[in-house]
Amino acid sequence: MIMTEKTRYKYKGKVLVAGATGRTGRWVVSRLRYYGVPVKVLTRSAEKAKALGDVEVVEGKIQNEEDVVKAVTGCTAVISALGSSEVFGDASPGEVDRDGVIRLVDQAAKAGVKHFGLVSSMAVTKWYHPLNLFAGVLSKKFEAEKHLRDVFGKDGRSYTIVRPGGLKDGEPLLHNLHVDQGDRLWSGWINRGDVAELLVVSLWTEKAKNKTFEVINEGEEEHRQDSLEPYYDKLAS
Ligand SMILES: NC(=O)c1ccc[n+]([C@@H]2O[C@H](COP(=O)([O-])OP(=O)(O)OC[C@H]3O[C@@H](n4cnc5c(N)ncnc54)[C@H](OP(=O)(O)O)[C@@H]3O)[C@@H](O)[C@H]2O)c1
Numbered sequence: 001m002i003m004t005e006k007t008r009y010k011y012k013g014k015v016l017v018a019g020a021t022g023r024t025g026r027w028v029v030s031r032l033r034y035y036g037v038p039v040k041v042l043t044r045s046a047e048k049a050k051a052l053g054d055v056e057v058v059e060g061k062i063q064n065e066e067d068v069v070k071a072v073t074g075c076t077a078v079i080s081a082l083g084s085s086e087v088f089g090d091a092s093p094g095e096v097d098r099d100g101v102i103r104l105v106d107q108a109a110k111a112g113v114k115h116f117g118l119v120s121s122m123a124v125t126k127w128y129h130p131l132n133l134f135a136g137v138l139s140k141k142f143e144a145e146k147h148l149r150d151v152f153g154k155d156g157r158s159y160t161i162v163r164p165g166g167l168k169d170g171e172p173l174l175h176n177l178h179v180d181q182g183d184r185l186w187s188g189w190i191n192r193g194d195v196a197e198l199l200v201v202s203l204w205t206e207k208a209k210n211k212t213f214e215v216i217n218e219g220e221e222e223h224r225q226d227s228l229e230p231y232y233d234k235l236a237s
Contacts, residue, residue: 017081026051165187
């Protein structure tokens with residue numbers, strides 16, 4: 001995409017990225033910076049966050065309310081790419097995908113944040129999905145989604161929930177995407193860069209507000225995209 005004044009500086013506020021040092025979170029930070037948006041990150045490791053470049057860093061855990069309050073203060077939007085990696089403990093699905101996201105949603109609303117973007121997952125409504133053998137991860141994500149819709153779907157706030165298929169490391173804007181609603185898809189892949197791009201453009205794309213949707217690549221061939229904003233035309237609230 002060719003950078004012009006039209007494509008840059010579309011969003012005026014500051015965005016908190018939770019899970020910013022993760023494989024999707026890094027893409028969220030990089031796309032925000034591409035569009036010239038000021039970024040704050042909540043990370044367990046300030047050392048790891050150095051690789052993210054020029055961002056404001058709050059070192060802390062999603063379990064700690066004080067850290068979360070510090071992170072959301074002064075931000076107009078939050079994008080969460082948090083994800084669990086252990087069955088038990090601080091990085092378990094209950095602690096991170098459900099309670100961590102719920103804490104972030106509540107503190108963001110209290111701090112006056114206007115928009116919340118969430119990386120969720122395809123199949124979150126399917127309690128019988130094999131991925132739930134990992135400490136009920138999909139069901140935990142679904143509980144967090146419901147809370148986000150309750151809190152940010154009113155009072156002048158908004159949300160965008162992206163439910164990707166399997167994540168691959170890769171750039172945004174290289175593939176046609178297939179978007180769907182109602183959690184009907186069972187398989188498919190998508191580049192982490194595209195998941196990040198969809199959430200970043202949701203900050204200024206009115207038709208992205210209050211949408212929950214699944215997304216995968218449409219085929220493996222490359223089809224360079226100018227913008228992912230048109231995919232939001234196809235979605236119902
Ligand atoms: N893998 C797939 O195919 C797939 C498919 C659909 C959806 N998803 C979902 O997509 C999301 C992003 O996936 P990903 O692969 O980018 O995840 P990832 O690389 O594992 O990153 C997860 C992030 O969460 C942070 N985190 C974990 N516990 C935390 C805590 N207690 N406090 C603060 N931060 C914490 C990690 O911080 P550190 O860097 O400090 O560890 C990391 O930044 C996840 O929710 C995942 O479940 C994944």
